[in-house]
Amino acid sequence: MNLLIAERMQSVTPFYVMELLQRAQELQRQGRDIIHMEIGEPDFPTPEPILRAGERCLRERDIKYTPAAGLPELRQAIAEDYRRRHGVSVDWRRVFVTPGASGALLLAFACSVNPGETVMMADPGYPCNANFLRLLGAEARWVPVGAATAYQLNAALAGEYWLPRVRGVLTASPSNPAGSVLHEPELAALIAETERRGGVYYSDEIYQGLEYGPPLPTALSFSEQAFVINSFSKFYGMTGWRAGWLVAPEACAESVERLAQNLFLSTSTVAQYAALAAFAPETAPVLEARREEFRARRDFLYAGLLRLGFSVPLPPEGAFYVYADCRAFTEDSLVFARDLLERTGVAVTPGLDFDRHAGKYHLRFAYTASMDKMADGLTRLEKFLCR
Numbered sequence: 001m002n003l004l005i006a007e008r009m010q011s012v013t014p015f016y017v018m019e020l021l022q023r024a025q026e027l028q029r030q031g032r033d034i035i036h037m038e039i040g041e042p043d044f045p046t047p048e049p050i051l052r053a054g055e056r057c058l059r060e061r062d063i064k065y066t067p068a069a070g071l072p073e074l075r076q077a078i079a080e081d082y083r084r085r086h087g088v089s090v091d092w093r094r095v096f097v098t099p100g101a102s103g104a105l106l107l108a109f110a111c112s113v114n115p116g117e118t119v120m121m122a123d124p125g126y127p128c129n130a131n132f133l134r135l136l137g138a139e140a141r142w143v144p145v146g147a148a149t150a151y152q153l154n155a156a157l158a159g160e161y162w163l164p165r166v167r168g169v170l171t172a173s174p175s176n177p178a179g180s181v182l183h184e185p186e187l188a189a190l191i192a193e194t195e196r197r198g199g200v201y202y203s204d205e206i207y208q209g210l211e212y213g214p215p216l217p218t219a220l221s222f223s224e225q226a227f228v229i230n231s232f233s234k235f236y237g238m239t240g241w242r243a244g245w246l247v248a249p250e251a252c253a254e255s256v257e258r259l260a261q262n263l264f265l266s267t268s269t270v271a272q273y274a275a276l277a278a279f280a281p282e283t284a285p286v287l288e289a290r291r292e293e294f295r296a297r298r299d300f301l302y303a304g305l306l307r308l309g310f311s312v313p314l315p316p317e318g319a320f321y322v323y324a325d326c327r328a329f330t331e332d333s334l335v336f337a338r339d340l341l342e343r344t345g346v347a348v349t350p351g352l353d354f355d356r357h358a359g360k361y362h363l364r365f366a367y368t369a370s371m372d373k374m375a376d377g378l379t380r381l382e383k384f385l386c387r
């Protein structure tokens with residue numbers, strides 16, 4: 001037993017993808033040509049107008065703390081974006097700028113979940129959520145989902161898996177790792193079911209904007225009591241800047257602010273000034289072009305994986321991942337991913353990070369590499385499968 005380490009650390013799970021990433025980087029340092037399809041961040045640089053805003057801030061401003069809730073002008077710009085995109089009116093005082101969606105998830109859970117409670121979420125899903133809850137003495141209530149419900153929870157599943165200590169329901173649309181989405185009727189019904197049972201709805205909308213069908217709804221259109229989590233990381237291409245936001249119910253605003261003061265003091269000042277340019281008119285075409293590029297990559301990778309014999313029951317509708325069933329080739333995705341990397345230099349993520357019930361049979365391919373690189377990756381993968 002290590003006396004320096006608290007008991008709770010036994011339940012905080014590591015990422016297999018990190019092991020794969022480290023090995024991929026080591027191989028790269030040794031001179032191997034590695035194709036990265038394991039990483040959950042866009043390969044594009046931060047859009048130029050956002051970079052310029054960040055530079056201007058560094059040159060012209062004193063980089064001091066901002067208010068814990070964020071720059072008022074950024075909170076207002078985020079609220080205005082909800083009006084423009086979704087036609088919903090959100091009081092900007094309910095918007096809190098956070099260090100990424102990670103900070104928003106922590107604030108939302110810390111504000112509303114009691115020790116001993118659980119939050120229902122889809123399995124497969126983003127693994128950090130369960131670890132945030134564990135830090136708070138709470139737990140994830142995983143609900144196994146698959147193609148039959150588009151890898152999402154729905155109102156019937158919420159009813160079936162509800163227990164007295166369920167505090168609420170968390171969804172991500174588009175989702176990680178499946179890239180699946182919740183359309184308006186399903187989202188509205190799930191929120192209504194959650195609230196009918198006295199639960200809290202948590203909507204992780206970090207991949208919004210990266211949807212390849214009709215625009216997706218925000219939970220704010222259906223509930224003023226939901227916590228809505230979002231970020232500048234993915235659609236706005238700002239992963240390393242560490243800026244995101246939380247929209248909290250009005251009754252929680254004071255508590256969330258108090259938590260933010262204690263946990264973060266403030267989100268990076270430079271990142272906040274840069275993020276203001278995310279909503280500038282000159283940034284919109286850059287983001288739109290990137291969405292189109294992601295759509296083309298999605299089509300290419302999805303078709304390529306099907307051709308090689310992977311099973312992907314639903315074409316992903318958003319984010320930048322294809323979650324492929326690899327049972328035609330292996331029943332151990334971790335061994336497969338390690339082997340694939342060593343022999344071919346193609347890095348992908350085993351489903352085990354995301355999926356307790358079927359992770360061994362799945363691989364997550366991220367289309368965060370250029371078309372040429374993905375084409376090369378698929379050729380190498382084909383050779384590997386035929387060996």
Ligand SMILES: Cc1ncc(COP(=O)(O)O)c(C=O)c1O
Pocket residue numbers: 040099100101102103126172175176204206230231232233239243244
């Ligand atoms: C579903 C989901 N939520 C939240 C996050 C956290 O992102 P960030 O803290 O960079 O905004 C991620 C990152 O990959 C994610 O996939």
